[in-house]
Amino acid sequence: LLDGAVDAEQADPLLPDNPAALVVAVAEGPLTGIPDVRPCTLGGLDPKSAIELLTSATGSVRITVDPQAAEALVEECGGLPGAVVLAGGWLAGRPETSVADLAKRLRGLNGDPLTRTFLLAHQALPQPAARILRYLAIAPLGRADAHTASALAGCSVQAAATTLADFARLGLVSEAGDGEYEAPGHLVPLLRAQLEERDRPAEVQLARARMLERTVRLLQSCRAVTEPEGSPARRKLAGLPRALRFPTPEDAARWLASRRPALLACARLAVADGELDTLARRLIASLVRALTAHGGAEAAAPDLYGLHRLVLDVAERRGLHREQAAALLNLGDLDARTGRAKDALLRYRLAWEAGRQANDPYATGRAMESVGGSYQELGDWQRAGDWYGRALAQRLAHDERADQARLYARLGAVQTYAGRYGEALRHWRAAASGYRRLGDLPGHARALSEAARVQEYAGRPEESLRTCEEAVEWARRAQDTRLQAALQLRLADTLDRLGDPAAARLHRAAADRLLETERSAYEIRSGSAED
Incomplete structure (x- = not known):
């Protein structure tokens, strides 16, 4: 069902390829230019x-x-x-x-x-009620609950709720569920015409600003209720008016799910307005945080992609290079996560350029590393290593040690893939040293294990064996049972290649015992949790 089709150009891309499908398109005039149309003029009721x-x-x-x-x-x-x-x-x-x-x-x-x-x-209608009705023309999707109507008209939430219920009885709106009311589509143009005739543009813009501000506060409350008790966000939440607070995270999640289409439409309208960009940016930021807090980044990804595009539109319009870089990085991450490595690469390079214009070391460093990751995903080891090297040089200049260790490891990985084992070994050892200085024992053990792998690839099994034994010892100190077991199995494989099957069996048995111990501990913990 295509309701309110404007013309054939709008409707044609939505037609399914299946010739057995029936499409009902409702339009004010004939949809010429689409084959196999059977026009039917609809009159009034008998x-x-x-x-x-x-x-x-x-x-x-x-x-x-x-x-x-x-x-x-x-x-x-x-x-x-x-x-x-x-x-x-x-x-x-x-x-x-x-x-x-x-x-x-x-x-x-x-x-x-x-x-x-x-x-x-x-x-x-009384004048205040008539004003609320007209302002429904600028509500997202023509939908409004008591909060939206209250903000638009500048009245109390209770007065707005009563007025909306009266409108429903008069047939001016229909109930959309969960406290929302919707202006019928055939009335929206009439409402808009009355709004333009009776209300000054400055008053309408002020109403939009009040609506956006109220929506931002509700979204902040929606996210804050997911924070632990006693956290700064919960303390701030306690200071809000009762009407803006959600009793439980479940209530907030239900509100967010029911209002999601209207909230997304509100963000699009705020950006399209062009005169309320500061509020639009706050709204989008609050909506992103609320969606992520309640649904997680993976579930919210389709909505987040559109929201980051809106942020990019505002940033480009206003020349906000720092925000432009942040939006491009977020979009690139979503592209990379869904396997669109070439699209991600383009986003990351644009983010790097925007970060340079903003003189933002964080954005440029993150972008360079992400460009390297995209080239690595595409199998271009040379370019991946070049961009990782650029990112590492910046991290070294700013003495960012955790980032240095990670980048040494990424450089070691791409040099290994490229078959440059000397450089790969040098970078893995630098990564291991960096993790050790940071006190990251599991990271230190993993870097040593990768160094052992490179030594084995380079045809130096005895050195690989010694390095792997060292990695096992660090994994034991880190109390990382799974890593220790994995390294024991690698030791066993190396010993097999060195012609010592008896020692290899001992290490495989040790790995099995470690994994069995971890399974038993997990079962005990699970049983205790159930009790």
């Missing part, structure tokens, strides 16, 4: 169905006492369900007014049936 729809809002008594007036009214409504619903809501709110009187009023107005019934309903 009089009997229209009167039944009217009766559902007014009750049967007023219709029964004057059936001819009811027929005249639905005729004035053109049989359009939207107009009939508004007429029924108007009558339901005025039990003393006759059906014939409403039909007469509609005849005195200009315009199509829907416009006339809408104008009548809008004019009948």
Whole structure:
């Protein structure tokens, strides 16, 4: 079902390739240019169905006492369900007014049936309520809960909730569930026209700003409730008004899931506005944190990709090179995670250029390392080593020791793949020394084990054996049972190649005992947790 299709160019890419599929496209005019279209002109409801729809809002008594007036009214409504619903809501709110009187009023107005019934309903509202109704035209997806309506109109949350419920009874909005209300699509253009006619642009922009600010605070609260008790975020949360707090993480997660389409639309609209970029950036940052806190980075990745694209749009528009670099790095990470190494490489190189323009050492260092990782993923060992070397030079200049150790290890890996075993061994030993100075014993043991692998590839099995034994000892000191077992198995393989199968069996047996011990400990811990 393609509802509200504008033209054939918009609808054609959405048509499925399966010739057995049926597509129903609703449009204001014919969709010329698409083959096999069977046009069907939709008119209004027949009089009997229209009167039944009217009766559902007014009750049967007023219709029964004057059936001819009811027929005249639905005729004035053109049989359009939207107009009939508004007429029924108007009558339901005025039990003393006759059906014939409403039909007469509609005849005195200009315009199509829907416009006339809408104008009548809008004019009948108190001024504050009419203002809330008009401002629904700028709510994301035309949806609003009490918080959104309150922020748009500048009234209390309770007043907004009551007004939205009244709108639902009048047929002006429909309930979307979980406290949300939606303005019907056929009314949004009419609401927008009234907004442009009655409200000054500065007032409308202020309403947008209030809505974005309220949404940011709700998202911050949504994320903060996932933090541990006593954390700074929870202390800050306790200072918010009760209406902006979520009782439990589960309540916050349900709110986030139900509001997700509207929140994403809100971010897109804020960026498209172009005049509220500071609020737009805060909104996107808060939305990214909330989605990640409740769903994890993997589950949120499809939404995060679009949100980082929005950040990039704002950064490019405003010339914010630091934020541009951050957005490109985030996009590159998502591309790399989903196997799009060439796309990731392009993002990372652009991030490096943006980081240089911003004079941001963190962004440039991270980008250079990520460019190297992309070339490594593509099997271009020469370029990977070159970019890792650039990143390492920057880390050495800033004395960032943990990053230095990691980059030495990455250089050792690509030199190993390239078959340059002398350079690979030098880098792995530098990585091992770096991890040892940092007190990272597992890292030190792993780097030594990789050095042993390189020595074996280089045809130096005796040296490999000694290095591997040293790695086993460091893994034992680190109390990393799995790593120790893996290294025992590597020792066994090396001893087999050196022609000592008896010693190899001893090391394999030792590895089996280590793994069995770890399994037993895990089972005991699991049993205790269940008890």
